[in-house]
Amino acid sequence: MFCYRLAMLDVNKTLPKDPDDLRQFTAFLLAEVKSQAVLIEKLRHQLAGQRHHRFGASSESIEQLQLALENSEIAVAKMTAKLRLPDEDPKDKPKRRPIPDHIPRMEVELTTGDDDCAHCGGGLRRLGEDVTEELEYVPGRFIVNRIVRPRFACSSCEAFTQAALPSRPIERGRPGPGLLAHVLVNKYADHLPLYRQSSIFERDGIDIDRPTLADWVGKSTALLEPLADAIGRHVLAGQAIFADDTPVKMLAPGTGKTATARLWAYGRDERPWGSSVPPASWYQFSPDRKGQHPKDHLAKYQGWMHADGYAGFEDLYRSSDIREVACMAHVRRKFVDIHRAQGSAIADETIKRIAKLYAVEKEARGKSPQERAAHRQADAKPIFDDLEEWLHAQLPKISGKSPLAKAIRYALGRMPKARPYLNNGFLELDTDVTEQSLFQLFCGFGGFSRQASTIFA
Known part of the structure; x- marks a missing residue:
């Protein structure tokens, strides 16, 4: 099966050295990712059918479909992250829902620390700001980290300056490291499937669907893989x-x-x-x-x-x-x-x-x-x-x-x-x-x- 083949590739470290072989290998992986996408759609269709006829199907059958779909989505997200492939087309991705207003905000303002323009030495004036909201989890509750980065322009040469966004586990992603750790521990240490975690989060007013959680888990496993390799060495x-x-x-x-x-x-x-x-x-x-x-x-x-x-x-x-x-x-x-x-x-x-x-x-x-x-x-x-x-x-x-x-x-x-x-x-x-x-x-x-x-x- 797809997930198993990817696992075996990781274990054996069989990446080819020859450029032509590497291109063929990459094409093979891309084909696998596409075929897995087809399988995911098939599983989603089967799951929808089981839910429609849920009184005629066993809960165990529905749960197995949920878990099979969940693990397929994680495998695709992991391989996409490792190969640095672009994410799915926006029309295919779940819509990112706003974080509810009742979640406490913790604001952090990042500046370069300079009062004068680095180019000409002129004074800086504030033009506006960029705000990145990061959903984080601390034991027992959700919080939102509001990362505020003011934009400044030089009054003399009009050069712009702004503090860089801190490194984050998932580039352009919303989850903070604490939330990702919480999801991973729930799934792999406490054996709590992602679709159940989604239901638990919903009780706190947080709407995060299973495909989104699967994407986070897949990218997190790719991020953590070098650590696992280092432990092995x-x-x-x-x-x-x-x-x-x-x-x-x-x-x-x-x-x-x-x-x-x-x-x-x-x-x-x-x-x-x-x-x-x-x-x-x-x-x-x-x-x-x-x-x-x-x-x-x-x-x-x-x-x-x-x-x-x-x-x-x-x-x-x-x-x-x-x-x-x-x-x-x-x-x-x-x-x-x-x-x-x-x-x-x-x-x-x-x-x-x-x-x-x-x-x-x-x-x-x-x-x-x-x-x-x-x-x-x-x-x-x-x-x-x-x-x-x-x-x-x-x-x-x-x-x-x-x-x-x-x-x-x-x-x-x-x-x-x-x-x-x-x-x-x-x-x-x-x-x-x-x-x-x-x-x-x-x-x-x-x-x-x-x-x-x-x-x-």
Whole structure:
């Protein structure tokens, strides 16, 4: 689908270098934008029909059409902003309605600060002024920033002077940065569709329709994209990163069904070994869990990667300069599940032995990489070696088809790949950094669970 193709172009950074190829690529994108405009009109027609027959159609069907239309409009606005294309013809755009008089005004007058003409030194006289009204949102209420820019003319040479309009998020747009942030947080953090936000604003006497909000969101995402890219570069500049992914529901408009997409998280956190480098997480979306996606995301990365045993990472380790560090938290989790279900003594003992490794980590936290490595060699390595040997000894004593046997085989397969942390003080015992970042992303904003979060292709 259109939105998905644009997302993939952004992720892979596949812009051609050759001028002729670039022109063809741009023509392709322009054709995509035009075809999406046709789709938008089709969706609007379908939505109008559903509303006309709303008592015969399910509210869920109407909502899916609303969301599909909303995301198509955002995709067009984003690509228009990135390609610096002109906006739609005025006849096709929603009419800009005046801001109601009851919204409080805060007036700011901008002048150049000069009393004399910059050209000849003559005195300036005021001729008039230009007023730009910017609709802004501060927590709990709307305000209007009246930006007044007086025009002056020199009494001697008739030269004109006027203060420049401050930089704004959307050129020639009405929304202030606070209002844009409010709309974006409502949509992406609190999962509030734009058509619902439009209804909420209407209760405050603010008439902003959904297509206008979609245009704002699309242009805002294009504006914020360099920031996201900078976060990605910062994360991938680390000598060790953390990787994890989680499923998200993706609506496929027109099918009435959902598919399982993936959200990938890549983290950098060097605080455990005393580094002052700021921690960060970089998120990427894909419509499935194919190994090609992390391979594309990490195409330029060289270093260590903490990750679970996902098979899709194997080709990444074989074909690049990325070295694997397994996660002991994933190993421990399997034994915790078995102990809860069966009360297994072997599982309980395994959990206790792994806990000793974490006790060593607690003592080493905040020390330098050299000190951490020495501490691990002295205290953690004997525990690690003994645990591995003990698990080998337990395996022949139990049924090979039991869940416990599967957990032991998984542990024995992952522990050699976790062993590098013993020799390198900048490595960690698990991938909790990315797991916590995903948890905060889905549960910290608006109290939504992973299952309740939905992405639209």
